[in-house]
Amino acid sequence: MTEILGFWVAAVVLVAASLAVVLTPNLFHAVLWLAVALVATGGVFLLLDSPFLFAAQLLLYAGGVVTIVVFAIMLTERLVGESIRQTSRFVFNGAALSAAVFVGILGFVLQAGAVARPAAAADQLRDLGRALVGPFAFPLQLIGVLLVIALLGALYFARTED
Amino acid sequence: MPLSAYLELAAVVFAIGLFGVLTRRNAVGILLGIELMLNAVNINLVAFSRFRADLTGVVFTLFTIAITVAEVAVGLAIVIVIFRVRRTIEADHLDLLRG
Numbered sequence: 001m002t003e004i005l006g007f008w009v010a011a012v013v014l015v016a017a018s019l020a021v022v023l024t025p026n027l028f029h030a031v032l033w034l035a036v037a038l039v040a041t042g043g044v045f046l047l048l049d050s051p052f053l054f055a056a057q058l059l060l061y062a063g064g065v066v067t068i069v070v071f072a073i074m075l076t077e078r079l080v081g082e083s084i085r086q087t088s089r090f091v092f093n094g095a096a097l098s099a100a101v102f103v104g105i106l107g108f109v110l111q112a113g114a115v116a117r118p119a120a121a122a123d124q125l126r127d128l129g130r131a132l133v134g135p136f137a138f139p140l141q142l143i144g145v146l147l148v149i150a151l152l153g154a155l156y157f158a159r160t161e162d
Numbered sequence: 163m164p165l166s167a168y169l170e171l172a173a174v175v176f177a178i179g180l181f182g183v184l185t186r187r188n189a190v191g192i193l194l195g196i197e198l199m200l201n202a203v204n205i206n207l208v209a210f211s212r213f214r215a216d217l218t219g220v221v222f223t224l225f226t227i228a229i230t231v232a233e234v235a236v237g238l239a240i241v242i243v244i245f246r247v248r249r250t251i252e253a254d255h256l257d258l259l260r261g
Contacts, residue, residue: 003163004163007163007167007168007171011167011171014171014175015171015174015175015178018174018175018178018179018198019178021178021182021194021195021198022178022179022181022182022185022186022194022195022198027188027190027191030191030194031194034194034197034198037175037198037201038197038201041175041201041204041205044168044171044205044208045204045205045208047163048168048208048209048211048212049212050208050211050212050220050223052220053208053220053223053224053227056224056227057227060227060228060231061197061201061227061230061231064231065197065230065231065234068234068235068238069190069193069194069234069238071238072190072238072241072242073190075242075245076190076241076242076245076251089185089187089254090184090185091185093184094180094181094184094185095181097180097181097184098177098178098180098181098184099177101176101177101180102173102174102176102177105169105173105176105177106170106173109166109169109170109173110166112165112166112169114164114165114166115164115165115213115214117164117165117212117213118213118214118215119215121215121217124217124220127217128217128220128221131217131218131221132221132224136221139225143225143228143229146228146229146232147228147231147232149232150232150233150235150236151232151235153236153239154235154236154238154239155239157236157239157240157242157243158239158242158243
């Protein structure tokens with residue numbers, strides 16, 4: 001019962017915040033709405049018995065990504081003074097294409113039969129840790145390398161010319 | 163809730179993100195739409211992982227989140243460089259590579 005209630009609350013908040021992200025004319029407000037949408041997604045992760053992902057979602061997405069985007073907006077759009085209003089283009093074509101993609105996905109989802117939800121694992125965190133250093137140890141190292149490369153690349157791009 | 167409810171929610175968010183990518187003029191706005199689409203994919207991965215009682219989806223989602231953060235950092239760095247050079251980040255004006 002609580003899962004059904006929680007799902008609908010998370011779903012309504014997530015869809016409303018997502019719509020606000022793409023529709024609000026003020027880009028700064030769009031980022032704040034994105035933070036709401038990301039937290040709601042974290043709530044969905046909680047409903048799916050993945051508290052660790054909820055924490056990672058809050059730390060990396062709602063914390064990190066939103067902060068970086070806010071900085072980028074402040075560096076590129078003069079927040080004070082000039083307006084950062086922006087209009088959208090191709091609204092009808094975009095809506096039609098998105099609706100078509102949605103209907104296409106929905107067709108696949110509706111074809112599938114119902115799947116029974118297995119019992120939750122007793123200690124997901126322990127299994128997750130074992131998986132990360134066991135079968136997924138090499139990909140985990142690769143992710144570390146990728147993060148270093150991305151940081152270096154971002155530094156290289158954003159350096160000041162001298 | 164059944165698995166299809168989570169998948170449908172993810173499909174709605176994915177379509178909304180796609181709409182944002184297609185209609186935003188601002189490069190940062192386009193990145194926000196991509197974030198929404200990646201989030202929808204993460205919901206799908208976690209939902210399948212939960213309903214199959216297989217942890218691989220959760221591990222994959224962790225990797226996706228890490229890669230997304232790297233992508234946003236590099237993407238925004240590129241946006242800042244473009245802004246420095248062209249003084250605009252309107253996607254319509256960035257047509258240097260058009261043949």
